Amino acid sequence: MTIDTSYKQLYDEEGFVIIPHLIPEVSRKGLEDAAEHAIAHTRSGGWKLRRTVGSQFPPYDPNSPDAWGVQHVMHPDMGEPAFAKWYTSDPLVEAVRGLLGCTEDELQMELxxxxxxxxxxxxxxxxxRDDVREKAAEDEERQALNVWHRGVQWNTALYEDSCLYVVPGSHRTPRTPEQRARSSTQDPPENPLDMPGAIRVTLKPGETVFYNNNILHCATYDPHQKRATLHACMGDTRGGATRARNILQHGLFWMKESRFRETLDQRGKNMLNRLVKMQESVNGDLGYSQVN
Ligand SMILES: O=C(O)CCC(=O)C(=O)O
Ligand SMILES: [Fe+2]
Incomplete structure (x- = not known):
């Protein structure tokens, strides 16, 4: 499958695009079961790598009683190979490759x-914006937005998901004074649609939104609305060290262990090798980790 070039055009212009059907029918049940297990394991306190209520970014407060995310679902201790299998599956890899405009040999495994x-x-x-400070002055913001990091991030909904809000096109331009005022507060918005230009993104089960992580975005989480949305990113090795800051802060020691490598198919192993090479090239460690 090659993806329609209009997806890439939309993604580049609007900063996000919705693509259906990236979960093969045969994988769906396996992913749902894996997700249920990961959620139960996290809620019971067994899985410590979680995004906790009260924290927007890492480090997440380990003492919080509730979680809005499960981190590192491909970790071998999670014991759910369905996740890595999907991450390296044909429809997804083709969509990512199309949006990045790269060859398969340039794809880099990430989060x-x-x-x-x-x-x-x-x-x-x-x-x-994931990678630009809220307090950034207009010039700093413009400069940061001009750097193309050669990576894509996505949300794939297993169940209907209306949590995410974005301002289309905002990945290319600094905030207007009104947008800046509404994104400089520490408080979450009372009504996200008060943000000039904002729209709510609704995904039907099986749909994926790919979004530039520097698009202006926010999200609201309702404990009564079931959510299990696969949230991942992949890079293009041509991004080199520009990808390091975002990726390596998440604690990836476990990805270098042979125990993890062994769970991957050949395509996955190749993608992982490129991540390790990137990490070694920036001479960094693999970030903090809550388990290792
Ligand atoms: O919940 C979402 O869909 C968005 C998450 C997000 O913006 C983030 O993790 O930085
Ligand atoms: Fe974000």
Whole structure:
């Protein structure tokens, strides 16, 4: 399958695009079961690598009673090979390759997490860009937005998901004074649609939104609305060290262990090799880790 070039055009212009059917029918049940297990394991306290209610970014407060995300679902200790199998599956890899405009030999394995509804606490993320400070002056913002990091991030919904809000096109331009005012507060928005230009993104089961992680976005989490959304990113090796800051802060020691490598098919192993090479080239460690 090659993806329609209009997807890439939309992604480049709007900063996001929705693509259906990236979960092969044969994989769906396996992924749902894996997701249920990962959620139960996290809520019971068995899985410590979680995004906790009260924290927007890492480090996440380990003492929080509730979680809005499960981190590192491909970790061998999770014991769910369905996740890595999907991450390296044909339809997904083809879509990513199309959006990055790269060859398969340039694809770099990165993060794979899951976004879930908190069990009993409403929570929200304030308006932000993942890799530009909220306080950045207009010039700094413009400069940061001009750098193409050669990576894509996505949310694939197993169940209907209306948590995410974005401002289309905002990945290319600094915030207007009004947008800046509404994204400089520490408080989550009372009504995200008050943000000029904002839209709510609704995914039907099986749909994927790919979004530039520097698009202005926020999210609201309702404990009564079931969410199990696969949240991942993949890079293109031509991005080199520009990808390091975002990726390596998440604690990836476990990805260098042979125990993890052994769970991957050949394509996955090749993608992982490129991540390790990138990490070694920036001479960094693999970030903090809550388990290792
Ligand atoms: O929940 C979402 O869909 C968005 C998550 C997000 O913005 C983030 O993790 O930075
Ligand atoms: Fe974000």
């Amino acid at each position: 794979f997490n899951m976004l879930i509804n908190p069990e009993s606490h409403a929570f929200a993320l304030r308006w932000h």
